[in-house]
Amino acid sequence: MATFHDVVVIGGGGAGLRAAIAVAETNPRLKVAIVSKVYPMRSHTVSAEGGAAGVAAADDSLDEHAYDTVSGSDWLSDQDAVEAFVAEAPRELLRLEHWGCPWSRQPDGHIAVRAFGGMKKMRTWFAADRTGFHLLHTLFQTALSYPDIVRYDEWYVTKLLVDEGKVRGVVAIELATGRVETITASAVIVCTGGCGRVYPFTTNANIKTGDGMALAYRAGAPLKDMEFVQYHPTGLPFTGILITEAARAEGGWLLNKDGYRYLQDYDLGQPSPTPVLRSMELGPRDRLSQAFVHEFEKGRTIDTPYGPIVHLDLRHLGAKLIDAKLPFVRELCSKYQNIDPVTELVPVRPVVHYMMGGVHTDIHGATPLEGLYAAGEVACVSINGANRLGSNSLPECLVFGTRAGRAAAVFAGRYGDTVPAAILAQGRDEERRLKRELERHAEGHERIADIRSEMQTTMENGAGIFRDGDSLAKAADELRELRVRFADAAIDDHSRTFNTELVALLELSFMLDVAESIIACALQREESRGAHQRTDFPARDDARFLAHSLITREPDGTGRVRYLPVTITRWPPGERVYGR
Ligand SMILES: Cc1cc2nc3c(=O)[nH]c(=O)nc-3n(C[C@H](O)[C@H](O)[C@H](O)COP(=O)(O)OP(=O)(O)OC[C@H]3O[C@@H](n4cnc5c(N)ncnc54)[C@H](O)[C@@H]3O)c2cc1C
Numbered sequence: 001m002a003t004f005h006d007v008v009v010i011g012g013g014g015a016g017l018r019a020a021i022a023v024a025e026t027n028p029r030l031k032v033a034i035v036s037k038v039y040p041m042r043s044h045t046v047s048a049e050g051g052a053a054g055v056a057a058a059d060d061s062l063d064e065h066a067y068d069t070v071s072g073s074d075w076l077s078d079q080d081a082v083e084a085f086v087a088e089a090p091r092e093l094l095r096l097e098h099w100g101c102p103w104s105r106q107p108d109g110h111i112a113v114r115a116f117g118g119m120k121k122m123r124t125w126f127a128a129d130r131t132g133f134h135l136l137h138t139l140f141q142t143a144l145s146y147p148d149i150v151r152y153d154e155w156y157v158t159k160l161l162v163d164e165g166k167v168r169g170v171v172a173i174e175l176a177t178g179r180v181e182t183i184t185a186s187a188v189i190v191c192t193g194g195c196g197r198v199y200p201f202t203t204n205a206n207i208k209t210g211d212g213m214a215l216a217y218r219a220g221a222p223l224k225d226m227e228f229v230q231y232h233p234t235g236l237p238f239t240g241i242l243i244t245e246a247a248r249a250e251g252g253w254l255l256n257k258d259g260y261r262y263l264q265d266y267d268l269g270q271p272s273p274t275p276v277l278r279s280m281e282l283g284p285r286d287r288l289s290q291a292f293v294h295e296f297e298k299g300r301t302i303d304t305p306y307g308p309i310v311h312l313d314l315r316h317l318g319a320k321l322i323d324a325k326l327p328f329v330r331e332l333c334s335k336y337q338n339i340d341p342v343t344e345l346v347p348v349r350p351v352v353h354y355m356m357g358g359v360h361t362d363i364h365g366a367t368p369l370e371g372l373y374a375a376g377e378v379a380c381v382s383i384n385g386a387n388r389l390g391s392n393s394l395p396e397c398l399v400f401g402t403r404a405g406r407a408a409a410v411f412a413g414r415y416g417d418t419v420p421a422a423i424l425a426q427g428r429d430e431e432r433r434l435k436r437e438l439e440r441h442a443e444g445h446e447r448i449a450d451i452r453s454e455m456q457t458t459m460e461n462g463a464g465i466f467r468d469g470d471s472l473a474k475a476a477d478e479l480r481e482l483r484v485r486f487a488d489a490a491i492d493d494h495s496r497t498f499n500t501e502l503v504a505l506l507e508l509s510f511m512l513d514v515a516e517s518i519i520a521c522a523l524q525r526e527e528s529r530g531a532h533q534r535t536d537f538p539a540r541d542d543a544r545f546l547a548h549s550l551i552t553r554e555p556d557g558t559g560r561v562r563y564l565p566v567t568i569t570r571w572p573p574g575e576r577v578y579g580r
Contacts, residue, residue: 002182002424005033005150006412007405008170009189010157010212012040014048014132014397015376015404016191017139018092019365022405023189024146027413033183035152035172037207037503040140044193044205045397048132049244049328051124052394054089056111060121062086069392070571072118072284073356073385074530075546076225078567081363081381085392085399092398093125101138102127114325115249118284118389118578129246129328135394152183156503157211159430160188160219160372161423167219167371168423171430175503178496180434182427184419186412187371189404190216190359191397194377195514197507199352200456201307203235203242212378214510216359217517221367222550224380224564226514227522228356228531230388231465233288235351237306239336243348245390247329247341248281250321253313254288255345256300262310266291269579279579286387286531287578289350289465304347311345318342350465354393356384356531357521360550360564365404371411375404382548385566386530441505444490448504451489452511455482459515463522468536472523479516486512513553520559521549542573 009020012034023032034040055065065086070077097103097111104112104126116124127134143149155172161182162168169184195210196202217223233254234243248254256262261271261280268287269279281288292310295301301308314322314329319342322330326341333341359374361367361381367374376397383396462475486509493501527541528534547563554560 002184002419002427004184004417004419006030006185007032007187007189007408008183008185009034009191010170011043011191011193011376012036012151013043013191013193013376014045014136014139014394015401016189017136017143018398018401019189019191019375019405019408020149021139021143021146022402023409024149026406026409028148030148030409030412032149033152034143034149035155035157035170035183037154037156037175039153040151041136043136044208045132045136045394047205048135048394049129049242050116050246050249051114051126051131051391052093052135053116053119053124053389053391054093054395055086055123056090056113056125057122060123064121065123067571068119069383069389071574071576072387072389073383074387074540074576075573076385076529076548076566077383078381079569079571080567082383083569084363085383085396088399089395092395092402096135096138096398099138099142101134104128114246115282116389116391117245117248117282117288119391124249124391126246129244129326131394156506157215158434158506160215161426162219162369163420163422163426165370167369168419169427171427173434175498178499180431182424184423186415187373187408189365189373189375189408190378191374191376191401192378194355195511196352196355198456198511198515198518199229199459200453201235201240201460202352203232203240204352209507209511210514211507211510212374213358214513216367216372216374217513217553219369219372220553221369221372222360222552223517224357224360224548224550225382225385225521226357226517226551227463227525227549228386229352229463229518230285230354230356230531231289231350232285232353233292233350234312234348236332236337237304237309237347237349240351241332241336242351242353243312243329243332243346247312247314247326250325251317252281254281255311255313256295257302258300262295262300263288263291266294267579283578284387284389290533292350293465307349309347309349312348313345314341315343315345354388356380356382356386356388363403364407365400366407373404373408375400386532437505438491438494438502441489441491442494444488446485446489448489448501448508451482451485452508455479455512455515458482459518463518466533466535467522468534469523472519476516476519476523479512479519483512517551517559521551521561524561525549546573
């Protein structure tokens with residue numbers, strides 16, 4: 001059986017909800033569906049803490065936000081996309097305010113903004129340190145007010161349906177019943193978020209398995225800049241739970257094992273009694289994570305059962321400020337680390353946090369595959385280039401979710417609800433394939449969890465904060481072996497109701513695609529830029545690599561990498577300077 005909606009949005013996080021609302025706003029006659037593997041309010045957006053960037057203060061300007069983003073990206077972002085982004089971000093944040101988002105305020109009633117890493121002016125809007133929760137809640141309740149937005153909560157998309165180069169729907173499993181359904185559409189917007197779970201130690205929720213990247217890749221859309229994986233400098237050891245950059249923006253210090261603010265040794269400025277914009281602890285994430293590795297190599301980190309750590313010191317901020325501006329940080333430290341940051345040092349280490357790369361789109365969220373759009377972390381527009389600045393991601397979800405929703409609405413408005421027979425046939429094929437997979441893997445011998453954790457270790461060892469040709473080539477070989485073992489993975493659960501083992505299997509197959517594309521792109525980029533640091537090619541090489549990598553899937557399943565020039569409008573490549 002097949003159901004038709006004009007636009008199907010995969011994902012109910014910040015980007016997906018914003019895109020669905022934009023479709024409904026653009027053309028109220030269109031029927032929109034949001035298909036999400038979790039209830040929308042459980043999407044990873046909910047866990048964002050620190051805030052969302054958008055120029056608000058009188059002493060700030062769109063050009064400065066654009067320049068910080070471009071230099072933070074190590075000049076790999078497309079500057080036309082960045083200019084559109086900085087111009088539309090404040091409007092989107094204000095829109096959210098009108099929909100009910102409780103932004104924190106200054107005593108005189110103006111929006112409060114805080115400093116954030118790599119941003120040289122204070123421009124990060126926040127709702128205490130629960131920004132993602134409030135943002136997602138606001139979008140969710142707004143989406144509820146549109147009767148033509150219907151939801152498929154806890155439905156898992158397994159395939160995009162493509163006929164004659166056009167995407168015309170998806171196949172999804174209703175997790176509660178195991179029912180497989182073909183959901184046809186005139187346009188599909190992928191908003192499935194990132195893929196941090198490809199690595200062993202990450203801030204990302206378990207659900208962030210790169211499904212949408214792999215779905216688009218398998219359907220024929222290229223992935224862009226996949227080698228750029230962001231490590232956030234401050235995750236709690238063992239759990240990987242994020243201690244937001246806002247903790248450093250409010251004045252937190254990073255100390256090595258000698259109690260020394262080591263960032264002053266890394267060209268990031270000198271210590272000052274108050275937080276200084278653009279320097280030391282408020283440097284960009286790539287530089288801070290790299291500095292940690294150098295401290296480790298000098299023997300100046302502290303060994304723990306969960307790897308080497310340094311300390312985040314918030315004690316001098318005092319209970320009053322911590323409770324007012326960082327209450328969630330205090331709660332997380334207490335619940336997951338059993339410490340109180342008001343009186344104790346917080347152990348932290350770098351942790352995989354965000355994918356700069358993703359599905360290649362233009363500045364309207366359109367992919368090269370007709371009818372397919374993407375927005376949010378799954379997409380690469382690109383505004384983040386080689387390194388995203390903290391607090392640019394939430395507004396990216398809003399700005400490009402809106403743009404993708406509008407473009408998809410215009411595109412879908414030209415079509416009726418007739419769906420080619422070939423699409424329906426493909427849907428039935430996918431249903432049969434899923435049934436066969438369950439039967440085949442019922443006979444398997446390998447544990448899904450073993451293959452997954454070996455893949456994660458391979459990625460950390462091969463494509464971590466620093467990489468080189470040998471480590472990447474070894475990782476590529478190991479992934480090939482894991483792919484072979486995956487064919488023999490076992491499923492013990494044969495039921496149809498909430499078969500989480502089947503979902504884990506499908507997620508692992510998506511993650512293997514994503515992992516391979518990260519390694520393939522990282523191998524080919526023989527330079528160091530932003531989050532991609534090759535010890536065998538330590539310098540940035542604009543002559544060869546001021547370009548996006550694009551990887552497409554060949555018929556034999558391997559990836560082919562080519563390059564696309566970066567769009568430069570007003571800021572020619574320069575040196576990244578912080579702390580001066
Ligand atoms: C702990 C943490 C803190 C952060 N803090 C900040 C911050 O302060 N500021 C900032 O700018 N950024 C922050 N980020 C980054 C930012 O929150 C994310 O990049 C952003 O929220 C991603 O939103 P999204 O809509 O693209 O994806 P998500 O919110 O991850 O949503 C993805 C959606 O896709 C659905 N989905 C996925 N696969 C499938 C499938 N196969 N079938 C059906 N549905 C599927 C999921 O159900 C979900 O609804 C933070 C990230 C983390 C992890």
